[in-house]
Amino acid sequence: MRQAVNISAADVIPEPEAVLRGLSVPEGVAADLRFQRLLRAALDILTARSCPAGLFGEIAADEFGYVYGGSGSNDPDTPLHHIYPKATGLALFAVTLGREVSREIDYLFHVREFALATILDAAASQAAELAGDAVEREFAAVLAANGLFQGETRLLRYSPGYCGWHMSGQRALFDRLRPDEIGITLRESFLMEPLKSMSGVIAAGPAAIHDFEDVFPCCAGCENPTCRERIRRALSG
Amino acid sequence: MDILSRIAQELEAGEDERVAELTREAIAQNLAPKEILDRGLLAGMNVVGEKFRAHEVFLPDVLLAAKAMYAGLDLLKPLLIRDGVPPAGKIILGTVQGDLHDIGKNLVGIMLKGAGFEVIDLGHDVPPARFIDAATENGADLIGMSTLLTTTMPVMRQVVAMIEERGLRGKIRTIVGGAPVTAEYAREIGADAYSFDGSHAVERVKRLMAEA
Ligand code: B12
Numbered sequence: 179m180r181q182a183v184n185i186s187a188a189d190v191i192p193e194p195e196a197v198l199r200g201l202s203v204p205e206g207v208a209a210d211l212r213f214q215r216l217l218r219a220a221l222d223i224l225t226a227r228s229c230p231a232g233l234f235g236e237i238a239a240d241e242f243g244y245v246y247g248g249s250g251s252n253d254p255d256t257p258l259h260h261i262y263p264k265a266t267g268l269a270l271f272a273v274t275l276g277r278e279v280s281r282e283i284d285y286l287f288h289v290r291e292f293a294l295a296t297i298l299d300a301a302a303s304q305a306a307e308l309a310g311d312a313v314e315r316e317f318a319a320v321l322a323a324n325g326l327f328q329g330e331t332r333l334l335r336y337s338p339g340y341c342g343w344h345m346s347g348q349r350a351l352f353d354r355l356r357p358d359e360i361g362i363t364l365r366e367s368f369l370m371e372p373l374k375s376m377s378g379v380i381a382a383g384p385a386a387i388h389d390f391e392d393v394f395p396c397c398a399g400c401e402n403p404t405c406r407e408r409i410r411r412a413l414s415g
Numbered sequence: 416m417d418i419l420s421r422i423a424q425e426l427e428a429g430e431d432e433r434v435a436e437l438t439r440e441a442i443a444q445n446l447a448p449k450e451i452l453d454r455g456l457l458a459g460m461n462v463v464g465e466k467f468r469a470h471e472v473f474l475p476d477v478l479l480a481a482k483a484m485y486a487g488l489d490l491l492k493p494l495l496i497r498d499g500v501p502p503a504g505k506i507i508l509g510t511v512q513g514d515l516h517d518i519g520k521n522l523v524g525i526m527l528k529g530a531g532f533e534v535i536d537l538g539h540d541v542p543p544a545r546f547i548d549a550a551t552e553n554g555a556d557l558i559g560m561s562t563l564l565t566t567t568m569p570v571m572r573q574v575v576a577m578i579e580e581r582g583l584r585g586k587i588r589t590i591v592g593g594a595p596v597t598a599e600y601a602r603e604i605g606a607d608a609y610s611f612d613g614s615h616a617v618e619r620v621k622r623l624m625a626e627a
Contacts, residue, residue, distance in 0.1 A: 201473065201474050201475060202474060203473045203474070207473065209475070212479070216475070283518070284517070287521050290482055292478040292479075292481055292482055292521075292525055293475050295518075295521075296475070296518065296522065297475065299518045339564075345565060346566070366513060368564075368566055369513065369514060369566075371515070373515050
């Protein structure tokens with residue numbers, strides 16, 4: 179089944195604290211009053227300007243294997259290669275915040291509101307992740323309605339451009355999911371427009387399927403192992 | 416405290432209106448524009464850069480300070496031009512063809528301008544030849560390229576190769592950056608410098624200019 183997901187702007191507004199972390203402000207460092215005001219302003223703009231939209235399409239493991247193979251440029255071995263065959267449910271997904279947010283960021287830079295522009299950018303990046311969460315919840319609901327969501331089932335998202343899944347995999351993903359329906363297009367460089375968009379696969383299954391050791395070729399050069407935190411969360415429920 | 420130190424201090428605090436006010440006052444006192452720039456604005460911005468590198472202040476503080484810097488610089492610029500004071504260097508900056516990621520490049524641009532460089536920002540999705548054409552047309556010393564995608568990293572290599580082909584090596588230098596770019600990659604493609612963030616980019620560019 180293929181399903182568009184209605185996401186409201188309110189669903190994607192991040193916590194102010196999370197935006198601070200996104201700007202590399204360490205935990206425990208209190209933002210001064212002026213900065214807090216900018217943060218609130220950025221979140222107001224985000225609420226007014228984002229038009230979040232999402233889409234997911236269930237896909238069988240063998241068909242996903244084909245999409246995942248893409249143009250044959252993935253690393254020789256990847257975590258997802260071992261994860262997807264064990265999944266009890268798979269869905270390709272795409273989300274976007276729409277064009278307006280990026281336009282607003284450009285505009286704010288142009289009028290030299292650097293701090294506000296940068297805060298809005300960080301908040302919008304997190305909003306794209308939250309839009310992904312909304313689609314994930316919807317997929318979980320579909321699985322549950324079909325009796326496929328057990329107590330130990332955990333959902334995690336995997337994206338082209340991460341963990342050995344080559345960016346060119348976007349092409350096969352787009353051919354199959356057709357996210358142009360929600361206004362996302364793919365460039366030759368496999369970048370999506372609008373910029374604040376995300377794509378990938380949601381894999382559902384027992385928590386343990388998401389667990390992997392960092393021994394893959396992609397792990398060697400990885401400077402941002404966000405997988406560790408994701409795995410920890412999946413395993414701890 | 417003298418007025419230039421006050422400018423530096425207000426700039427550090429990101430007080431753009433105060434910086435503009437004090438700069439106006441300093442101009443009215445007939446202080447040399449270059450002095451106001453060096454001992455007021457740039458002195459303040461240097462402290463912010465140092466504190467940022469030492470993790471004593473964070474990105475939002477730097478950006479507020481940069482805005483204050485521009486508030487003063489806008490007033491000084493016509494006077495610096497009148498006095499024939501050259502910028503610290505001229506830099507062409509852009510995100511390479513195929514990529515639309517802008518924010519990192521913008522931050523680098525802000526920091527470079529904040530350090531007194533003239534930055535000509537070509538925006539994003541910039542084809543290789545445009546970097547070089549812009550550099551030659553504007554007599555720039557340096558080309559700064561940004562990308563956040565592995566798929567567009569080869570464009571940086573093309574620009575460096577094109578500089579070589581056109582016999583401009585040594586005349587136009589290159590600095591590269593962006594999430595997937597590394598110092599090793601920069602070396603491999605023959606770029607002159609790499610930086611992982613804006614504040615270190617300023618240091619690298621200063622060093623390149625000193626070597627030139
Ligand atoms: C936030 C983020 C997002 C956000 C939005 C991105 C944005 N900026 O608008 C969202 C969540 C939407 C997103 C989506 C995607 N992302 Co993303 N994203 C990131 C992340 C975590 C941070 C990027 C960022 O905004 N950084 C903040 C800015 C300030 O930093 P910066 O741009 O790096 O710039 C600094 C330095 O690099 C340097 N610098 C930059 N330019 C220059 C230039 C010069 C001359 C110099 C000297 C220095 C310099 O100085 C800057 C200031 O300090 C990076 C990972 C990372 N660690 O960078 C991945 C990353 C860029 N994304 C990645 C991917 C794969 C994607 C997706 C394709 C995933 C997917 N399939 O959905 C999509 C693509 C979106 C699209 N439109 O096509 C990959 C790209 C990998 C690759 N193979 O190319 C990265 C690198 C993550 C990874 N795998 O490690 N992403």
